[in-house]
Each structure stands twice: as structure tokens, then as C-alpha cells.
Amino acid sequence: MKVFISATLRSFFGRSTTEEVQGNTVNEALKELRDRFPEVGKGLWDEKGELRSFIRIFAGEADWTDKNMHDTPVPSGSSLLLLPLIAGGAPEGGIISEVRRKQVSLDNAEVDQFSRHLLLREIGVKGQKKIKAARVAVIGAGALGGPVLQYLAAAGVGTLKIVDFDTVAVPNLQSQVIHGFRDIRRPKAASARDKVRAINRRTEVIAENIKVDASNVLSVIDGFDLVIDCTDNYQARYILNDACVICGIPLVYGAVYQYEGWVSIFNYQGGPCLRCLFPAPPEPGLVPTCAEGGTISPLSGIIGSIQATEALKLIIGIGEHLSGKLLRVDTLGLRSEVLEVRHRDDCQVCGSAPTIREPKNYDYEELCGLREDPAEEPVATIAPEDLARRIENGEPLTIVDVREPHERSILRFSGAIVIPIGQLARRQRELNPEHDTVFICKEGKRSILAVKTLREAGYAGPAYSLRGGLDAMKDIILSNEGGWI
Ligand SMILES: [Zn+2]
Structure with missing residues (x-):
């Protein structure tokens, strides 16, 4: 059976648009996808293992999101579509009386x-x-x-x-x-x-x-x-x-x-x-x-x-x-x-x-969990000027870019290593807990999510989010073109 992945979810599936699975029920198909793409887990399922409510599943053109249908074999020849949110019949007379x-x-x-x-x-x-x-x-x-x-x-x-x-x-x-x-x-x-x-x-x-x-x-x-x-x-x-x-x-x-x-x-x-x-x-x-x-x-x-x-x-x-x-x-x-x-x-x-x-x-x-929870240790941030100064001084620092590839090509930040948020837990060994790690994204929101994700995965080293993201740092970066970035 074919599973179509909507564009907005593809970063979790190695950019794949279509996956072929052996199973013929929704549960079998989802299990196969989860085994194949471990990073998908957090994005599509909540802590209780329930499929998140902003994702709908279609078999052919019929809505199969209802859990009761997930062990029912999908009609042969149908494909599944995973659809997250981004944003009939003939009426008599229309809406104007x-x-x-x-x-x-x-x-x-x-x-x-x-x-x-x-x-x-x-x-x-x-x-x-x-x-x-x-x-x-x-x-x-x-x-x-x-x-x-x-x-x-x-x-x-x-x-x-x-x-x-x-x-x-x-x-x-x-x-x-x-x-x-x-x-x-x-x-x-x-x-x-x-x-x-x-x-x-x-x-x-x-x-x-x-x-x-x-x-x-x-x-x-x-x-x-x-x-x-x-x-x-x-x-x-x-x-x-x-x-x-x-x-x-x-x-x-x-x-x-x-x-x-x-x-x-x-x-x-x-x-x-x-x-x-x-x-x-x-x-x-x-x-x-x-x-x-x-x-x-x-x-x-x-x-x-x-x-x-x-x-x-x-x-x-x-x-x-x-x-x-x-x-x-x-x-x-x-x-x-x-x-x-x-x-x-x-x-x-x-x-x-x-x-x-x-x-x-x-x-x-x-x-969305970006606002600081008072019970939770707040995510430390670093100002764009401070980051620039520390780079110029050659201080030991790991900068991690969590943006999408097309965003990176618009505004490059060559001093950074690239790790998608979905891979952070698995790739935390690439970070040095002796040094500060600074996460960067476009607006400084996904970088907060990155620090939280890393902490949840048990990383103990110091980690910061670039305040306001690269949008706030754009002028400094452009004036340094050919310099340290
Ligand atoms: Zn309604």
C-alpha cells in the first residue's frame, strides 16, 4: 500500500513524498513508518501514544482518522494520505434571499x-x-x-x-x-x-x-x-x-x-x-x-x-x-x-x-509550549551582539542551525553545524557539553524548542537559544559578509 506524505510533514520522513508499506491497516502502516523513521514519533504522536489531533488520515478520499477504523483493512487499491493542518451538495437558492x-x-x-x-x-x-x-x-x-x-x-x-x-x-x-x-x-x-x-x-x-x-x-x-x-x-x-x-x-x-x-x-x-x-x-x-x-x-x-x-x-x-x-x-x-x-x-x-x-x-x-512554564527551568537566550562578539573573539562555541535547507540558502551562517530538531536526541554526541551550544533559527522560536528537546533527551551541557533568531541578527551577519560567517 502507498502512503502519501503531505509536504508539511516531509522533513520527518527524510523528505520522502511517498512510502510503500506492507501492512493493509492504518495501524500496521503507521507502525512501519515509525520503525522506518524514528524521528517521526514526537511529531506525530503525543506522550500517551495518541496520534496528535492536527493530523488526519485519509484512505483514498474517505476520512479514516477515527481510531476505530485503524485496524480495519483499507480497501485494496486505496492509498493512505497523512494530512496535517497548515489552514456539498447543491443548495436551493444560495445565501441571498x-x-x-x-x-x-x-x-x-x-x-x-x-x-x-x-x-x-x-x-x-x-x-x-x-x-x-x-x-x-x-x-x-x-x-x-x-x-x-x-x-x-x-x-x-x-x-x-x-x-x-x-x-x-x-x-x-x-x-x-x-x-x-x-x-x-x-x-x-x-x-x-x-x-x-x-x-x-x-x-x-x-x-x-x-x-x-x-x-x-x-x-x-x-x-x-x-x-x-x-x-x-x-x-x-x-x-x-x-x-x-x-x-x-x-x-x-x-x-x-x-x-x-x-x-x-x-x-x-x-x-x-x-x-x-x-x-x-x-x-x-x-x-x-x-x-x-x-x-x-x-x-x-x-x-x-x-x-x-x-x-x-x-x-x-x-x-x-x-x-x-x-x-x-x-x-x-x-x-x-x-x-x-x-x-x-x-x-x-x-x-x-x-x-x-x-x-x-x-x-x-x-x-504550543513555547511560552516559559514557571515550574520549568527557563531556556537561556543569547543576544545577537553577544553571539557576534564571542565568535569574533574565537571563544569555544558550538552553533547549531535548525532551519530548513531552503532557509539556509537565503541567509547563510557558515560557522554553524546543521542538525534538524527531529534528530537532536540521536545526534547529541556531536555537541561538546564542556562548551556552550547556541541554537539558531529564523525567529528564535524553533531554537527554544530545540533547547527543550535536547534537555528532554538528557543533555546536561549549557545550551542557549539565539534571541530573536537570525532575523534579529541579519544586519550584523550582512555587515560581516566575507568575515567570520
Ligand atoms: Zn466544528
Whole structure:
């Protein structure tokens, strides 16, 4: 049987994309993988030996995450897919009521502008009026928000809200095609608003230059028919999901990582939500954000365009859609599949006895064990200037780089040895407990995890995390180019 490894988990499997196993049940397959890749253990299983809750297992396209199915032979010919979190049926009438549709009309100029929609039997004048009546909130005006906003404006959506707290920076231009060089340092919300107005001057645009959090999310989405999640972080995604369930607004979810993208519809007519799929976000370091992981330029265009298409289908009420399903697109393997997503009766927010009744900011670092536990000895850190000074003085020091290969090629640190976090326990003999060991990563978070992992493995020598990571040390490194690094 074949086991496909999702891109985000591959560092635990020696970069393998597919593994062939002898067993024909989930338990047999997982045991073989664990024997073959001992480092996988900590990433995929918790202390009690339970598979971590952010990983789902699919046999073919069916969801086999439920433990009760793990000793049942997988149908022959099916392959398994291990899928961690990164981020149907035809409805009658769509999400815009007849009353609201009848409140809008199309003038001659609009009939001309949208004539290619009116030609489509499924859309026609009725569908176009629904699009005009629709109020859609797009959270995030970056790589995914760009195509979503541009296509929804072009399609004739009557009201678009754009929410983003960030400003346009040069590296954004590689994938955020809604912004240009002239927009550098402008708020993304304002830059996107100008583009939307240029595409369709009749669309009413509300641009909000704010960060969505638990205190404002309900007022941000209140009164909207549909919310589109184009954010890039777990905190915002879970707050949006919970708020949409509480307000009863469907959510079109999209996420990208490197070459892989996902789209789903959550909270639509009793369908599942994000927490039904992944009750909790993954641990830090295991699944990098796209700022750390990078994405190929057109991927956000593909995924954002599918999100916009799904949004229009919900508004008009046509076609099959992605409620209860997850579309996964792998652009590198040029492969896509639609996976089943089940509603969970025990879901914390949309189940029969919900424990989450209002949006909450959660401390992602605490949730992921990065925040210092007062009962635990704190992880010692070293400031970038101190590390530079100690290197220049030639002090005996071991520097361990725990970044991914592609991150190392962007900013080199040649004085360091490379050990992935997953291999630290096994390779601790490469460290000298007589000397200080300093762990480095991009932002100074994975390096804390590295020190903790090493301690758990029984290493007694002094170990430090570079405070703020290489991001904080970038200027020193670049000014030393050709010097000690
Ligand atoms: Zn749910």
C-alpha cells in the first residue's frame, strides 16, 4: 500500500513524498513508518501514544482518522494520505434571499458589463442580481485576498469589505499581485481598495486597516453574507472560524504552503467547521507559516481564484461546492483531490455541546509550549551582539542551525553545524557539553524548542537559544559578509 506524505510533514520522513508499506491497516502502516523513521514519533504522536489531533488520515478520499477504523483493512487499491493542518451538495437558492434579490436591479450599463455572466444559464439576470446584493468580507488583502477581491469585484459583488493591518513590502510583490511597486509602504487595505474601485466602480468598498482579534471580529463580520479567510496565521483562522460559527455566517477557507494549496467551505448549513477538521493548530516548528516556508508565485492565484468561484456559487446557489470537503492541490506533482470532511458532534464550537461560545484570543506560544512554564527551568537566550562578539573573539562555541535547507540558502551562517530538531536526541554526541551550544533559527522560536528537546533527551551541557533568531541578527551577519560567517 502507498502512503502519501503531505509536504508539511516531509522533513520527518527524510523528505520522502511517498512510502510503500506492507501492512493493509492504518495501524500496521503507521507502525512501519515509525520503525522506518524514528524521528517521526514526537511529531506525530503525543506522550500517551495518541496520534496528535492536527493530523488526519485519509484512505483514498474517505476520512479514516477515527481510531476505530485503524485496524480495519483499507480497501485494496486505496492509498493512505497523512494530512496535517497548515489552514456539498447543491443548495436551493444560495445565501441571498429572494427578497434581497428583488431589492436590486441592473441598469443597461450593468447588463452590458456583466453580459458574459448573463449568458450563463445558471447565473442569468437572477444570479447577477444576487451577486450585486451580496455583502462579502475578505480578511487578508495579500496573496489570497488579491485574486479573491479582484475577481469578486469583476464579477459584480455589491459590497466588499477589505480587512488587513499590514503595509505593502517588497517581498510581498512576488505573490501579491493586487499590489505594485508604487504601493510599497502603503496599507494593504487602502492599496487593495484602489484596485477594486478601478475594476468595478459600482462596488461599495469598505477598507479597514486593523488586525482581526477576538475583541473586534464580531463587529468586523456582522451583517455580511459570507466571510473569506485569506489570512496567513493560525490565530486569525481560528478566531474567524469561531466567530463565523457564532454568527451563523459561512466561511470560505483557503491556504497555501510552498507548492500545495487547500480550499474548503466551513459552517455552511450544518456542515463542518475548521475545528471539526483540525480541533487544534499544529505545534510550532512542525508546520512553518508561509513567511517561513515560501510559496510559488501563481499558487495563491490558483487557490484565491477557486475561493472566489466557491463564493460566487454559494451566493447564486449553483453547482456542487466544498462544504464537507477539502480540495487539496499539489502544483509540484500536478495532482489534486477532494477529501471528505465530516462534521464532529463533539466539535468545541459547532458540536452539540460547544465549549467555545465567544471568540477568544489564544496565546499561540503558550498553546504550543513555547511560552516559559514557571515550574520549568527557563531556556537561556543569547543576544545577537553577544553571539557576534564571542565568535569574533574565537571563544569555544558550538552553533547549531535548525532551519530548513531552503532557509539556509537565503541567509547563510557558515560557522554553524546543521542538525534538524527531529534528530537532536540521536545526534547529541556531536555537541561538546564542556562548551556552550547556541541554537539558531529564523525567529528564535524553533531554537527554544530545540533547547527543550535536547534537555528532554538528557543533555546536561549549557545550551542557549539565539534571541530573536537570525532575523534579529541579519544586519550584523550582512555587515560581516566575507568575515567570520
Ligand atoms: Zn466544528
